[in-house]
Amino acid sequence: MYRLNKQAYNILIEEVQRCAAKDEIGKTEKQIVVKRLTKMRLQKGEPAKLDELRDTIFDVYPQFSEKVLKQAAALNQPPNGFNKFINQTIWIAALISIPAGILWVINLPYPMIRKPVAQKAPILLFPSFWTMDRSYRGAINSLKQAEQLLNKSTSTADIERGSKKVKQAQKHLNNLPVWFLGYYPQTYCTMFGCVWKFTFDEFKVARERAARLEAIAFQDTNALKPLKAVEESIKEAKKQYQQAKNISDREKAIAKWQISINQLNLIPQQTLAGKTAKAKLKVYQQDFQNAVVSSFISAAEEFNTEAEKITATQPQVAAELLKQAVTHLNKVPTDNPRYLEAQKLSAIYQVKTKTLANSNGGNYIKAAKGFAIAAAKASQNPPHRAETWGEIAKLWQKAIEKLEKIQVREPSYSEAQNLLATYQTNLGTIKTRQKLEIEAQQKLQQAHRQIQNLIANPGSNPQQFKAQIQGVINQLKTISAGTTAYKEAEQLLKSAYDKLKQT
Numbered sequence: 001m002y003r004l005n006k007q008a009y010n011i012l013i014e015e016v017q018r019c020a021a022k023d024e025i026g027k028t029e030k031q032i033v034v035k036r037l038t039k040m041r042l043q044k045g046e047p048a049k050l051d052e053l054r055d056t057i058f059d060v061y062p063q064f065s066e067k068v069l070k071q072a073a074a075l076n077q078p079p080n081g082f083n084k085f086i087n088q089t090i091w092i093a094a095l096i097s098i099p100a101g102i103l104w105v106i107n108l109p110y111p112m113i114r115k116p117v118a119q120k121a122p123i124l125l126f127p128s129f130w131t132m133d134r135s136y137r138g139a140i141n142s143l144k145q146a147e148q149l150l151n152k153s154t155s156t157a158d159i160e161r162g163s164k165k166v167k168q169a170q171k172h173l174n175n176l177p178v179w180f181l182g183y184y185p186q187t188y189c190t191m192f193g194c195v196w197k198f199t200f201d202e203f204k205v206a207r208e209r210a211a212r213l214e215a216i217a218f219q220d221t222n223a224l225k226p227l228k229a230v231e232e233s234i235k236e237a238k239k240q241y242q243q244a245k246n247i248s249d250r251e252k253a254i255a256k257w258q259i260s261i262n263q264l265n266l267i268p269q270q271t272l273a274g275k276t277a278k279a280k281l282k283v284y285q286q287d288f289q290n291a292v293v294s295s296f297i298s299a300a301e302e303f304n305t306e307a308e309k310i311t312a313t314q315p316q317v318a319a320e321l322l323k324q325a326v327t328h329l330n331k332v333p334t335d336n337p338r339y340l341e342a343q344k345l346s347a348i349y350q351v352k353t354k355t356l357a358n359s360n361g362g363n364y365i366k367a368a369k370g371f372a373i374a375a376a377k378a379s380q381n382p383p384h385r386a387e388t389w390g391e392i393a394k395l396w397q398k399a400i401e402k403l404e405k406i407q408v409r410e411p412s413y414s415e416a417q418n419l420l421a422t423y424q425t426n427l428g429t430i431k432t433r434q435k436l437e438i439e440a441q442q443k444l445q446q447a448h449r450q451i452q453n454l455i456a457n458p459g460s461n462p463q464q465f466k467a468q469i470q471g472v473i474n475q476l477k478t479i480s481a482g483t484t485a486y487k488e489a490e491q492l493l494k495s496a497y498d499k500l501k502q503t
């Protein structure tokens with residue numbers, strides 16, 4: 001005879017289906033109860049009673065219908081179940097009638113007391129066997145659930161619940177009356193049904209399973225803390241990168257980001273945190289790689305901007321900045337989506353670098369400025385002789401010739417054109433000063449000749465003499481101010497006026 005017949009089994013399975021939740025934990029609980037009932041269905045022996053059925057199911061499904069249990073227990077009774085029930089009732093009544101103090105002494109963990117009782121009246125050891133039965137079932141069931149939750153955990157809730165199940169299993173193991181292992185409760189099992197034979201080895205294995213599961217739960221719980229810390233660190237580094245305003249700030253953020261990603265590999269892979277970290281690592285690495293590539297391109301663009309600012313005045317430094325830009329762009333991996341963009345920029349910057357390397361514009365500008373400075377210094381403290389103005393004009397002319405050599409395609413062309421306009425204006429001014437100086441000298445010489453004629457031939461007619469003096473005065477007045485002849489002309493004018501008054 002099987003311990004659970006087909007009718008009772010089907011009724012119980014149907015109620016289990018109703019009680020089972022739809023989530024992963026519910027599936028696990030359902031598997032545990034179905035496995036117990038199936039084992040009972042295939043096992044030969046005394047039919048399972050109501051209490052045994054209740055103990056088999058209620059620790060997992062406390063909401064299980066009592067009515068269904070009683071119906072299944074009634075259907076599971078053998079034809080002679082009534083007589084057996086009467087015998088059990090008699091034994092229980094006898095057990096109840098024994099004073100509690102005596103019963104307590106009988107169940108003490110002393111072999112000299114328990115052995116004769118186990119041989120003559122094993123029913124008196126019912127409390128010990130009953131405690132052992134419940135604790136054993138509770139320990140085994142809790143360990144199975146803990147293994148399912150911890151070995152296949154998908155969330156922190158699984159770890160927390162698995163840890164609780166381990167503690168429950170340990171509590172049941174601590175309640176097991178290990179001190180009478182070996183006293184098999186044959187009578188108890190015959191009357192109330194039990195399918196276990198608890199031994200020292202089995203107890204040791206259960207203890208080891210509980211310890212192992214406790215270690216797994218502890219490791220899983222601890223591993224969640226560094227995972228959370230690493231995720232916060234990555235989030236902070238990403239924020240710092242997004243807020244960076246220059247190359248230095250971006251490099252610091254990227255370094256912090258890299259360190260945080262490396263720490264993910266330090267989380268134990270067998271833990272839920274380790275599995276989660278492994279699953280997220282690819283996404284984190286992709287984001288990090290994109291940030292690194294963006295940093296390379298942004299840095300290159302910044303180098304190019306700085307180079308453009310100083311191309312005209314410091315072409316060599318600008319060329320070095322462009323080389324750094326190209327170096328950064330060449331770091332972009334070929335499999336990155338922005339690789340082509342980086343290569344296009346690299347080609348543009350390389351052309352600029354070659355142009356600067358082959359350009360003499362900077363040298364021409366430098367030489368032109370040198371001539372301009374020399375010309376400006378020579379122009380100080382005028383007036384100057386016509387020859388001096390001529391030399392100054394030559395300096396400006398040389399400066400202009402240097403600037404005219406700079407071609408349109410060269411970066412310094414624009415600056416050269418601005419300087420060229422200024423230098424040409426200055427050259428025109430100098431040539432005007434030179435012309436005025438020549439004319440002033442010529443007029444002064446003519447005035448001298450007129451004065452010499454007056455001295456040599458004063459004449460007898462006073463009116464004619466005055467007219468000649470007035471002609472000298474008019475000649476001297478045409479001499480421009482700012483010439484070397486002007487001062488002498490002023491002195492001659494004074495003498496002429498004085499002579500005119502005397503006549």
